[in-house]
Amino acid sequence: MDRSLKSPGLHALEEAFQRQFEHSRNQPAPSLQARLDKLRRLRAVVSENETRFAAAISADFGHRSTVETAIAETLLVLAEIRHAATHLKRWMAPQTIPTTLQFVPARNRLIPQPLGVVGVIAPWNYPLQLTLAPAVAAIAAGNCAIIKPSELVPRFSALLAEAIDRKFDPTEMVVTDVDDDIAEAFAALPFDHLIFTGSTRVGRLVAQAAARNLTPVTLELGGKSPAIIDRSADIDEAARRIAYGKLLNAGQTCIAPDYALVPDASVQAFALHLHGHMRHMFGADPANPDYTSIISDRHYARLEGLMADAAAKGARMLQAADPADPAWKSKRKFPPAVIIGATSEMAVMREEIFGPLLPVIGYRDPVEPIDYVNKRDRPLALYWFGKDNGARDEVLARTVSGGVTVNDCLFHFAQAYQPMGGVGASGTGAYHGEWGFKTLTKMKPVFYRSRFNRLADLYPPYGAKIARLERLLRLLS
Structure with a gap:
């Protein structure tokens, strides 16, 4: 220029x-x-x-x-x-x-x-x-x-x-x-x-x-950070902690849980608990001073588009209010929502959400969550909930992510003695x-030579001395 x-x-x-x-x-x-x-x-x-x-x-x-x-x-x-x-x-x-x-x-x-x-x-x-x-x-x-x-x-x-x-x-x-x-x-x-x-x-x-x-x-x-709910988890406790991790800063957090993988038999119960905790913490009144606005009209419209796309493709919603309601939209407060039945064809499962929407996806076999995570870009964070240490260690060993919090969300980020960073597409x-x-x-490496080293024996002209030194180096190699 x-x-x-x-x-x-x-x-x-x-x-x-x-x-x-x-x-x-x-x-x-x-x-x-x-x-x-x-x-x-x-x-x-x-x-x-x-x-x-x-x-x-x-x-x-x-x-x-x-x-x-x-x-x-x-x-x-x-x-x-x-x-x-x-x-x-x-x-x-x-x-x-x-x-x-x-x-x-x-x-x-x-x-x-x-x-x-x-x-x-x-x-x-x-x-x-x-x-x-x-x-x-x-x-x-x-x-x-x-x-x-x-x-x-x-x-x-x-x-x-x-x-x-x-x-x-x-x-x-x-x-x-x-x-x-x-x-x-x-x-x-x-x-x-x-x-x-x-x-x-x-x-x-x-x-x-x-x-x-x-x-x-x-x-x-960033990316799509999963929350895996093991069969051994306390469903209500996991839902409460995920609700907080998801809705801090209205979901505008790079390490917020982006979707939850829940045993099939517990999907409905988990979604109801999650929705209840969301309403209790943040999501029943747009005037709630604890609940943060979406940063811009463009981002608000993007979240509306994710919701509309998921609904059109068959997902069910649990939401405190309609995001088009002027009481919410005028303040750019987006009503928290639980999305049940999200599929890979929906934009909400292809893009990082970066807002107060949480898809809940059911699984039948304990290996399914591991396979689901491993078929996608490596996430910035992963959250695991449960009491079965063997199942926990299996997930930790077989998935790769930027960081992990066990039985809660976000808190690995706040550890001063731990690194914070992504892997692959997450950083x-x-x-x-x-x-x-x-x-x-x-970290500059410096070699301080001692006057007692026989390094001069490496210098030409080569002869019997180098042959002896070479034999010694081979023994030490």
Whole structure:
């Protein structure tokens, strides 16, 4: 693109990248104290603006439960910062690595080094948590960071940019505009690492753009995460926990259960329990302040289309209200729904739902859920409910997913000592805690030669000495 035709936002993006690139090369090894200071400032960004962030996010959604913003965003970010600050000294320490026997008494070390400039492309569904959790990892690893928020949360994005600008120099961290040309250009920059959270479709485009610069990527995507209800499960308990996992943020959660596989004999009972818990928790009144709005009219219409397609193809619905009801639609509150009898021909079983709809599918044989999951793209999350440890371990051993919570939903994501990441179509790479530090760090191997090594015997001219050394190496190989 001709520079004269570029928008001010695009000029600013390129200038920010160049400043950070130069800074990262001129100061490639920030000290422990420098990193801890940045984590302290990032904590201040969150704690000093908590109320303003929650209000901005709610305004962007139309309505967002302040409780959900606190527990699913603010507190998780603060915990991530505290965890990194507590363990950073150990993470940064060079690691002693065993030395191959024939080179003893030489020494090996792994020295952690920052990669340089990290790009973060954040989604709209958890704009605070999924923007700043990767930034915590970038800071802890000693990198600079450029953050591109979602265009669907403009109020929050503007407020975050303002708050970051007050606490950080642009060479340390900067938040970009959300213009369309920024979105297209961002992934094409030659970052040292790029973290993207969003849909599988956009993730493929981001990976293609990054590949042109050989930029390594961490892709946190989505997909259809199953909930498997074993015959040994307490149906009501499983239904209550799935209702919460499904309806948090009105289902706009990448690791929300996307469908439930239930024994045939329990399908009706499970669906009724699930519907009852949905109504009790969130779904009987559009004015319920605990229930979050759908992010946009387009997404609301998409959910209506999924419902209409399923109904036209024979599915039965349990729903508190008609989504076309003006009382719900004017607030973009989508009535939670249980879909019974969904089939693979329905769009609701081909697309990630990303909303408060849960198909319930019956199975006869215990191996059916495993086969059902394995015939589809590997999910970002899998949920298993039951008391039969053998059946549980069979599912864990024979399915592959980004993560698993047993007898509940979502909570594997909140574990600071566990990695968070997908597999296959649900993503690549991982972060959180030390996993994020390692993802954004080059663990540089260093070999320290000892003066007592006989390595000089490898040098030409070859003769009897190399024959003796070769025999010794063969014995040790």
